[in-house]
Amino acid sequence: MEKCLLLSLILLFFHFPSFSSSSSFNSSLCHHDESFALLQFKSSFTIDTPCVKSPMKTATWKNGTDCCSWHGVTCDTVSGHVIGLNLGCEGFQGILHPNSTLFNIVHLQTLNLSNNGFYGSYFDSKFGRFTSLTHLDLSNTHVGGEIPSQISYLSKLQSLHLSGHYELVWKETTLKRLVQNATSLRELFLDYSDMSSLRHNSMDAIFNQSSLISLDLTDCELQGPIPPSFSNLTRLTFLSLAQNNLNGSIPSSFSNLQNLIHLYLSGNSLSGQIPDVFGRMTKLQVFYLASNKLEGQIPSSLFNLNQLVDLDCAYNKLEGPLHNKIAGFQKLIYLRLNDNLLNGTIPSSLLSLPSLVLLYLSNNRLTGPISEISSYSLEYLSLCNNKLQGDIPNSIFNLANLITLCLSSNNLSGVVNFQDFTKLQKLDSLSLSHNSQLSLNFEYNVTYHFSQLTKLDLSSLSLTEFPKLLGKLESLDLSNNKLNGTVSNWLLETSRSLNLSQNLFTSIDQISRNSDQLGDLDLSFNLLVGNLSVSICNLSSLEFLNLGHNNFTGNIPQCLANLPSLQILDLQMNNFYGTLPNNFSKSSKLITLNLNDNQLEGYFPKSLSHCENLQVLNLRNNKMEDKFPVWLQTLQYLKVLVLRDNKLHGHIANLKIRHPFPSLVIFDISSNNFTGPLPKAYLKYFEAMKKVTQVKDDDSLLYMEMMLSYRADNTKGNVSYYDSVTVTTKGIKMTLTKIPTMFVSIDFSRNKFNGGIPNDIGELHALKGLNLSHNRLTGPIPQSIQNLTNLESLDLSSNMLTGMIPAELTNLNSLEVLDLSNNHLVGEIPQGKQFNTFTNDSYKGNLGLCGLPLSKKCGPEQHSPPSANNFWSEEKFGFGWKPVAIGYGCGFVFGIGLGYYMFLIGKPRWFVMIFGGHPKRRVNRRT
Template identity: 55%
Template sequence: MGCLLLCLYLFLFHFPSFLYSSSLNFLCHHDESVALLQLKSSFTYDTMKTATWKNGTDCCSWHGVKCDTLSRHVTELDLSYEGLDGEVPPQISHLSKLTSLRLSYNYGLVWKESTLKRLVQNATNLKEMFLDYTDMSSIKINSFDLLFNHSSSLVTLSLQNTGLRGNLKKRIICLPSIQELYMSGSYIEGELPQFSCSPFLRILDFSSGDFEGPIPLSFSNLTHLTYLSLTGNYLNDSIPSSLLTLPRLTFLYLENNELSGQVPDVFCNSNKFKEIDLSENKISGKLPSSLSNLQHLIHLDLSYNSFRDQIPNVFGGMRKLHQISLTFNKLRGKIPSSLFNLSQLVKLDCSHNKLEGPIHKITGFQKLTYLSLNDNQLNETIPSSLLSLPSLVTLDLSNNHFTGLTSGISLYSLKELYLSNNKFQGNIPESIFNLTNLTTIDLSTNNFSGVVDFQHFSKLQNLDSLSLSYNGQLSLNFESNSNYTFSTLTELKLSSLGLNEFPMSSLKSSSLKYLDLSNNKLKGSLPNWLPKSMYYFGFLNLSQNLLTSINQISRNSYMLGGLDLSFNLLNGELSPSICNMSYLNFLSMAHNKLTGDRVPKSLSNCRNLQVLNLGSNKIEDHFPYWIQTLQDFKVLILRDNKFHGPIDNTKVKYPFPSLIIFDISGNNFSGPLPKGYLNFFEAMRTVAQVEENSIFQYMDTNIMNDTQQYYDSVTVETKGKKITLVKIPTIFVIIDLSRNKFEGEIPIVIGELHTLIGLNLSHNRLSGNIPQSMGNLTSLEWLDLSSNMLTGIIPSDLTYLNFLEVLDLSNNHLLGEIPQGKQFNTFSNDSYEGNSGLCGLPLSKKCGPEQQSPPSPDKLWSEEKFGFGWKPVAMGYGCGFVFGIGLGYCMFLFGKPRWLVMIFGGQPKRRVKRRTRVRMTNGSTMNQMIQMS
């Protein structure tokens, strides 16, 4: 009994104090609590996690903070995705017992080098550090070894997209315990670093950087490496064989570099790989038949290379493959049967090659969701085994030679169907109308015929895009008193179908933004069927019809972004009411019968206007000066009208800063060339605007937050030949002032327009010398100065125009010896005819002693160096990449300029700086992009 009373006494009077004493031991350490509060105070505002951080409370209970259960030291700090904004304070280094630090995706979080160095030195137990998407731009990359080298505890270090930049001079990185290193998205230049004392490195990601040179042979020492990504750099040379023999390497990503040569034989001698991506390089040769050894491979991407010949029939044992991409190569022959047997395959892309023959019977593909075989030479009928795949979502067979279907289409999971530009005949298969999940149908540019009740398409309530264009024998039946309801339709293309009417008032689609009714037989005034809701449209194409008036459009088109009314019968004056379309950024009314004496000044209300084409009309006016105030204006075409008077009248400080096409040829403009404008054509000056290896990009238009690509045609005239471009790439930079009455000298400033591809000043009254500064136009592909009154010699600087393939200096008063060398050796007599004072090759007239050759640029440079007083010559030789390889005499021999073939028919360059891959647009008129007229 006494013992029981004693125990009760101790419990009542002593245990509470024991609890209190013990609770003090379970609070976090004071200095670490202070450090965390100072970290919080450096942020501009509280976040969801830091809002729980209160002075006087246990920091181990705060959100984002974890402590050791015994020592109560802070060991983990996680404030990722908190939107933190502010400089990291030095007191963070007081958290010396940290093992894990996660601050990723706080774009406004700024690091000082001293703070990061102090943290790494003090936190000697730190095992993982995730600082992705924080700001380290002030840290020098060559301080990396001072910051992290010999950090014996770090196992995982992630510094993706932190703004680290500079040239890596000290290439040795020593991280004794590192297993995972992520540094993608850096601006680090120089060769890849070599890793020493890092024997356990498993994952290495240096993608999307600025590294160059070969892959170091020292990488073959990383024997524990399982994952390697060097994507999106400037690496060159061949792939080292030793890299491919690493015993544990299973994920290899080398795409978007400049690697060349053939794939090493050892590449396929191991069955350990799971994912391989070597796309977007310069790798050539045949696909190795030893691919069959890669039996554990899941993902294979060899696209955008130069592989040639047949695809080997090696896929029979590669049963684990989920994705295969061989697009944009030079593969020929038939598709091997073993490729169609893969049961686990989800995606197959063999597009943009030269594959031919029929498609074999498909026995696999039960899980296939994406199949792209477009832009090949496949033919015959599409087998029923393909038309009944159970999981297929996207099927693209466009731009081939298919003639028909063996049976109806029963792809009930299908959402996207592309069959354009083939040789299909007969009626459109009725089975298409049972595919209720379809969002996109493109049947354009075929030989479909018969009558189709348009009501059938309204069964497809998920339809977003429908194209039936360029089926000349196809008839659409629109029933009277019928409503065609589409809840999601945004794009409708019905070009070249012989339509003389279209009951737009019966079309119920609140989302329609793109309507193409071009090349039909619509006539009279703009039809009354245009709906009152037309102001939601993005683009309306009514070109190549028989319309005579556009009164209707101005009332219902407030937010219309693009309007093409070219090649109609519009007459009278250009209505000022068209200026009510204040969101308009594309307007083409070329090739009509418009007359009158003023282009409406109120068009300046269209502040977004980028393209204006009024060419081939009968408009009489002075130059429309108000256009120069539009800052985003890119294309002005006024050719073949009756404009007149001088045009050098700049009324704003920086006129036409974005202009890339300036065509006012075939008018009656007079006075001097517009030097005032040439001084401010900023988009024509900056070589950086045409990025090396960039894919051609077309002018786009943002309508109601949607991006649409709008195309216009431009006619380029040289030496009496006309070339019509259906699409205008943004790097197609031209000036055409020909066939006017301009007089005086050619301004020297024209030599500063470095991105010019074409310059035509022919058939004017220009006098004086050809400016020596034209030798700076190193992107120039054609130059026409014919039929003027130019005098003096031909500047030898022009020989430095390495891409010049068309030159016409005929019918002037030039004299002296024709410069020799480089491109000038390719020009024939007719480039110089009508200049009686010229001599030397290619003319038969030889130069006498009195007709001395003009001094070469090298001689001028030498004389300047030794004090003869000559001005240095601006040498544009070798300035780098130019889009295309110019118009040449091959244009007249073969009918297709080589640079146009590269733009619209060849394999495109792929990489844009910062690694944006752009896919070529498969337009319905892809095969008609180059027209000679």
């Protein structure tokens, strides 16, 4: 009997091989309709390079073969239906259409299409057909649109991965219904989808899903405090609420989540102290709290977690000293406490942790000496920008695995033999800058060899010499030292990015072609004299060249205009003369051209219009003599145009293009000889000046930063350059060493513009500064200026404006400086809000104005502008209008003649003083 039973089982096994774990042995299992559907599904896409280095699964999909034997396909061992598809990273490219044959395979239990390129696809409601699904992974597939309500039909789901979809939008009812129906849900990864419309009761529904083990809601635009219901998720091992807009304090009920291994709360606005509740979370291995607004001391319980591998509390406002004795952290590999307010000394126990690989304590207030370091596993050590004192400990040179060492911006002292750093042959980045009492000892006639070093920062160390280096440096910063003499060729060959600014160099060697790999060269603020040699163009790979603030003379080499890679050229504050290069190439990559404060003359070269990427053009304070270069208005990316203090003249003609200067935010043509009306077409179509830039939540300013990107061979990191500009704003001449992106300014002052101020100026809502002073403008102040609600400085002084000051201007709540002096304004000065802060100087030289802050009081007749009938009234003057007209006519002729003479001789100071002008302001024409 037993033998018969055994024989029956053997026969059964061979007759039904589908009972085995693999269904690929039986060619009769695959259903023809499902095989056809899979082949049709595959053919609906192009296949690009897979994201993993392994053979494509669908390469085994052949017509006439058993689909259950295909890679990536799993079949049920009894029914033969396809129940699993694993096609992640397959390289599919194309749209997942609603009529896709994929939706005909209705018995699917697991579906993985992650990391494919379904660009332009929408999450279709037909996914609701897969009612047997337990695992669905559509992460990083670029599927967009609103999540359909039919997803709630997938009640058997245990794992749902929809990560990486900024285009996916959740409705509150859909998410709530899903988590209520899918009672066995264990993994829920919805990071980078849009949940901005969700309220807290929807989040409570998720946090009541007690079966969850993993929950990822990273960057889902969640708002408000962390709901208290999350403490129900006692089975969680993974929780990420990072990169949202969560605020409030960290709930103490986190202590209930004692199974957590990974906890990510970084990138929110959480505030208050870190609660001392994490001592019970003994399984915690990764804990991220970075980039919040947390304050107070780090709780001692964190330092007792024995399983912790990665702790990140950077970019907060944590303060107080670190704990001297660290009982836990024996497995800690990564510790980031940088960018806080920590003080006191660095505990020696922290520098002796056995597994520590990365320690970031930079940008704090730590003091005292650096104790001996015995964490020999250290690879990344950053202690820069603190108040550390004393010598660099010798034990640092025993850290053979060290890759990054940053000790800059401290108070370190003593003498260090530079040769000792060559012991660290894995060192990639070394920064010792801004330690004024630290002395580096170089040996004469020694070439220092670094096999891996790519970045060396020795700025502000009072160096008088620098040795030859052998290696492959990408970035060398020797700025703000006392290096002098000639910049030699071997120095130019040392690195791809070389900063020698703020030294005492007086000349440059004739540059050889061996330096043609140099990409960035900064020699600004030196003592360089003489002509700039054309050998500078042997640096054929130059992307960034800054020779500003020197004493160069002569012509600018024409070849600079044709350097193929040059993006930033800064020659400001020299004594260059002659004309601009006139051969700018059509392939030019120039982004910034700063030639201000030289002695350049002549015309604008029209080849400048070839620089289609140009964002900043500054020719301030030269001797350019030309008409306005109207052809510049075609440059789509030009943000800053400064032509002030030249000899430019004539009308500004309007070319008939639809959007002139679409990106311009700073336009300064002051102190020239422009005539005619203000360029109305420009004021009407300055598109970038109409768009108000919002302030960031942390009130930090963003600046115009020019980034030089990686080269194609990826051998060079980004180099940032901040443009500077000198402007007159709020009545003060000031240099912006970094230009805030929010700074929007127009300065047409000190020209000969006439006519009225166009009403269209009121559409430039982003304006911060508007200066039309010292022209010949007439007519009233436009009421439309009331729409410039971001305006901080308004200067209309020294014109011939008439009428009353519009009362609506009192609504300019941001206005800090107002100058309407020396016009022909009349009537009562508006009162209230910002206008109550302005002094007499804002209104002087307007004989018809009255009211505070002037001492002249207003009578009943001065509350409105005088009419022509009142002016010529016989009753007012006591005699008829004819004698007045006769006298007026004679005076008018005399006045015209005298006025013409005054303009010819340049408005002498005595004449200005007699007629109520401000002598200091008039004399100092260039402000």
